[in-house]
Amino acid sequence: MNPAEHLARLQSLNQTAAFNRWCGLEVVSVEEGRATIAMPWREEFGQYAGFAHAGIVGGFIDTACGYAATTVSGPVLASHYAINCVRPAVGRRFIARARVVKAGRSQVFTACEMFGETDKGEVLVATGEVLLVPVAANAA
Amino acid sequence: MNPAEHLARLQSLNQTAAFNRWCGLEVVSVEEGRATIAMPWREEFGQYAGFAHAGIVGGFIDTACGYAATTVSGPVLASHYAINCVRPAVGRRFIARARVVKAGRSQVFTACEMFGETDKGEVLVATGEVLLVPVAANAA
Amino acid sequence: MNPAEHLARLQSLNQTAAFNRWCGLEVVSVEEGRATIAMPWREEFGQYAGFAHAGIVGGFIDTACGYAATTVSGPVLASHYAINCVRPAVGRRFIARARVVKAGRSQVFTACEMFGETDKGEVLVATGEVLLVPVAANAA
Amino acid sequence: MNPAEHLARLQSLNQTAAFNRWCGLEVVSVEEGRATIAMPWREEFGQYAGFAHAGIVGGFIDTACGYAATTVSGPVLASHYAINCVRPAVGRRFIARARVVKAGRSQVFTACEMFGETDKGEVLVATGEVLLVPVAANAA
Numbered sequence: 001m002n003p004a005e006h007l008a009r010l011q012s013l014n015q016t017a018a019f020n021r022w023c024g025l026e027v028v029s030v031e032e033g034r035a036t037i038a039m040p041w042r043e044e045f046g047q048y049a050g051f052a053h054a055g056i057v058g059g060f061i062d063t064a065c066g067y068a069a070t071t072v073s074g075p076v077l078a079s080h081y082a083i084n085c086v087r088p089a090v091g092r093r094f095i096a097r098a099r100v101v102k103a104g105r106s107q108v109f110t111a112c113e114m115f116g117e118t119d120k121g122e123v124l125v126a127t128g129e130v131l132l133v134p135v136a137a138n139a140a
Numbered sequence: 141m142n143p144a145e146h147l148a149r150l151q152s153l154n155q156t157a158a159f160n161r162w163c164g165l166e167v168v169s170v171e172e173g174r175a176t177i178a179m180p181w182r183e184e185f186g187q188y189a190g191f192a193h194a195g196i197v198g199g200f201i202d203t204a205c206g207y208a209a210t211t212v213s214g215p216v217l218a219s220h221y222a223i224n225c226v227r228p229a230v231g232r233r234f235i236a237r238a239r240v241v242k243a244g245r246s247q248v249f250t251a252c253e254m255f256g257e258t259d260k261g262e263v264l265v266a267t268g269e270v271l272l273v274p275v276a277a278n279a280a
Numbered sequence: 281m282n283p284a285e286h287l288a289r290l291q292s293l294n295q296t297a298a299f300n301r302w303c304g305l306e307v308v309s310v311e312e313g314r315a316t317i318a319m320p321w322r323e324e325f326g327q328y329a330g331f332a333h334a335g336i337v338g339g340f341i342d343t344a345c346g347y348a349a350t351t352v353s354g355p356v357l358a359s360h361y362a363i364n365c366v367r368p369a370v371g372r373r374f375i376a377r378a379r380v381v382k383a384g385r386s387q388v389f390t391a392c393e394m395f396g397e398t399d400k401g402e403v404l405v406a407t408g409e410v411l412l413v414p415v416a417a418n419a420a
Numbered sequence: 421m422n423p424a425e426h427l428a429r430l431q432s433l434n435q436t437a438a439f440n441r442w443c444g445l446e447v448v449s450v451e452e453g454r455a456t457i458a459m460p461w462r463e464e465f466g467q468y469a470g471f472a473h474a475g476i477v478g479g480f481i482d483t484a485c486g487y488a489a490t491t492v493s494g495p496v497l498a499s500h501y502a503i504n505c506v507r508p509a510v511g512r513r514f515i516a517r518a519r520v521v522k523a524g525r526s527q528v529f530t531a532c533e534m535f536g537e538t539d540k541g542e543v544l545v546a547t548g549e550v551l552l553v554p555v556a557a558n559a560a
Contacts (some may be wrong), residue, residue, distance in 0.1 A: 012277075013188060017188040017193065018184050019185055019186055019187060019193035020187075020188075020193075021184075021194065022184040029553070043158055044161075045158065046158035047156075047157045047158075047160075048153060048156045048157040048160075053198015053202075054198065054202040054218050055159065055161075055195050055197075055198050055200065056159060056194060056195060056199065057195075058195050058198035058199065058202070058221070058255055059195015059196065059198065059199070060195065061192060062193075063195075077225070078225055079226075079387055079411070080222070080223065080224050080225070081194060081198070081222070081223050082223075082362065082549075083198070083220065083222075084219070084521070084522075084549065085217070085218055086219075086521060086522035087522065101504070101506060101544075101547055102504075102506035103142065106386050106413055107359055107387075107388075109504050109506050109547070111547070125191060127529070127531070127549075129504065129549070131360055134220050134347055171383070208285075219527055219551070222387050222409075224409065226381060226382035241364070241366060241407055242366035242404070244366075246526050247526075247527075249366050264381075264382070267381055268366065269407075269502055271499070271551065273527065297468040298463055298466035298467075299464055299466055299467060299473035299475065300467075302451070302464040312513070323438055323527070324441075324442040325439055326438035326439055327439060327440075328433055328435045328440075329497075333437065334479060335475050335476060335477075335479015335480065335483075336439060336479065337475075338479065338482070338501070339473050339474060339475015339479070340475065342478075343475075358505055360505070361478070362500070362502035362503075363500065364499070365498055365499050365501075365526065366499075372508055407514060
């Protein structure tokens with residue numbers, strides 16, 4: 001598939017996930033082994049101090065990594081993910097850039113950085129890594 | 141604080157988090173170093189295959205661990221968390237049970253199990269661990 | 281296999297790993313989905329403050345989890361592991377107790393606690409989780 | 421401190437860690453927020469299939485990240501680390517390159533890549549992230 005085909009396919013896939021629709025999450029760009037996604041701030045994202053909740057951060061990073069993995073390995077499911085909350089997750093919009101570190105037959109290793117768009121520009125708010133299993137491998 | 145005071149305080153804190161309110165998350169029981177929370181399924185939780193999204197799973201576990209930590213260390217912020225998705229996250233209701241593994245001055249280690257309530261009873265769907273920083277330590 | 285057969289097999293496997301031999305690591309007990317291992321302190325384990333090095337801690341926990349997984353899933357390889365260093369790793373002898381959390385076709389989730397034997401008894405020094413891939417799945 | 425001073429200080433610190441001496445680990449280069457270390461293969465590193473043991477991989481990555489953190493935050497202790505074993509850890513020599521992702525008052529986030537030197541050049545064998553606590557913060 002070329003990047004435009006990957007993008008169209010992931011934009012379509014993205015619309016099938018109820019949580020992604022609720023988040024207002026959109027697929028910005030895709031290439032082999034890489035994906036960039038974005039979503040605007042919404043009120044319901046807040047934890048008790050008003051930043052985006054760790055679950056919003058984790059779900060966003062998990063989604064970006066899943067899309068990056070899909071470009072290389074087809075349908076995948078996350079089996080493990082880890083998130084580093086390096087700064088309060090604030091921003092009028094969030095952006096995540098994910099990449100495949102290593103795609104194997106039974107596991108795909110990915111990594112991601114998440115940024116908040118603020119008046120000072122893009123600020124790194126979290127990093128994460130997601131381990132995914134190709135659905136084909138799981139069914140083998 | 142006794143368990144009833146911890147519970148009242150966390151139920152109140154829980155209402156201040158917009159994401160937790162949206163999730164319908166409730167604090168079920170609390171004791172020194174332990175917290176149990178629950179939330180009913182809602183349509184918007186779904187990822188593309190219809191299970192609860194990894195972000196919902198992570199946010200739920202993160203919240204349970206934060207509440208367990210708070211009973212020991214006061215206000216805390218999550219700095220790192222890791223989630224194992226051991227089974228599809230399905231259930232008409234989810235329950236998470238978190239405990240403090242070790243509370244230090246500058247870091248609190250916690251662990252959690254998350255279950256889905258199904259016709260077959262409670263099924264383990266995810267495990268996780270969260271590393272939290274007491275707000276007091278962070279400000280030191 | 282019964283526990284005695286599992287134990288004999290793992291004790292034999294343990295002798296084939298050069299690092300485990302160097303560590304003086306021994307398999308103490310095994311049952312379906314569980315393994316306990318031990319090793320005495322040795323001078324070369326120390327990091328700069330004189331505790332056991334994080335690599336010694338990680339290698340010990342990884343080994344215990346691998347052995348627990350093997351009782352359920354046959355030969356396995358670790359693909360991801362995470363270690364929490366909750367206290368300085370000191371002790372005249374270390375003990376790790378690992379268990380399988382969930383064994384799937386393509387991945388085995390395990391968890392472990394590591395203790396140091398001190399004059400005050402067993403002290404928890406680290407916890408960890410290891411994600412393993414059955415060699416059979418990897419070759420599929 | 422300039423890079424040469426950082427390097428001299430870390431080479432000296434490295435000699436105080438018994439495990440690092442046993443590993444033959446050396447500090448190759450250092451700059452603000454970054455460290456590169458290396459070590460030659462030795463027979464005792466092997467796990468049962470003859471690759472470097474996960475503990476050797478973890479200890480090596482942990483050390484590289486600790487050194488990178490030290491250049492920014494002074495003495496540190498690892499509290500959490502996670503390792504992805506993306507390929508069998510083989511090579512006549514190993515190299516790890518670590519960098520600080522974010523240095524806060526109470527926690528330092530770092531990331532690392534580990535390579536094996538083979539006839540085909542440098543091959544990525546593992547990635548990892550280490551969360552460290554400045555000793556000063558811990559004592560606060």
